[in-house]
Amino acid sequence: MHTPDIGSFIKDLRENAKISLRQLAEQAGVSNAYISQIERGLRKPSAEVLASIAGALRVSTPAMYLRAGLLGKEDTHGVIAAIAADPELTLAQKQSLTQIYETFRRENARDTDRDDAGAAESAVEEDYQ
Amino acid sequence: MHTPDIGSFIKDLRENAKISLRQLAEQAGVSNAYISQIERGLRKPSAEVLASIAGALRVSTPAMYLRAGLLGKEDTHGVIAAIAADPELTLAQKQSLTQIYETFRRENARDTDRDDAGAAESAVEEDYQ
DNA sequence: GCATATTGCTAACAAGAGTTAGCAGGGTCA
């Protein structure tokens, strides 16, 4: 339950986005040397820097914090509930998003093949709006 | 648009809980001198310390981060945060879902562009705890 | 009165985040 190497996570994201160390550094507003040290696990970035890097890599701040161990999974709620509660989405959009989400989860369940206790499985399925 | 005094927020919470500086320090696992400096705005605590203080004062970590300016309102109570925190989605899926969500919101903003709807936002959020 | 805690605060230090300047190595184009 510790920080599982935030550095290589960032490095993976950066290489996936096909940008250089210096490009990421500039977009995040920090020095390239520092990014290098972070990726190699030599330095531990602050929350502010983490948020900047997250923004530069198109990842949400909570996702980055979660990965860095600054937030726990229990600190946020379920996706479906959040979609349903969002006042800025139309009903059709809620249905679309929810279906995509369910599709993703089914894909993952098929890939990983071993079952995982489907606790919240059937509880929330039709409670939009 | 910066941190609106996290120190007095912590001090208010502490005094409301009727505990001393040293008691809070011990429960949060930091020194009493440091808490004193934080409350008076002389030092800026790290995210880790902020989370410890939040725990000691029975406030949720996101609520504390929000107050400290480490998270935006859109990060804390929303679809994006829920997606980010979902352990059953891959990173690529999170990015896809988030982008779709933001596309939806942009569409809506374009459609309803006639008036700004006055942003009915409250100053204090106690959604967490 | 005189001790003894407990309050919050300050000074000086140690540790780590983040900086600038510069390094070797690998393209690319003349």
Add this chain to the structure above:
DNA sequence: TGACCCTGCTAACTCTTGTTAGCAATATGC
């Protein structure tokens, strides 16, 4: 073969976080 540019990395420095030790002031009890 240059000269150039971009890649990632290192060294040395600055500044801030968080520490321990100790301060004066307000209780509280004897």
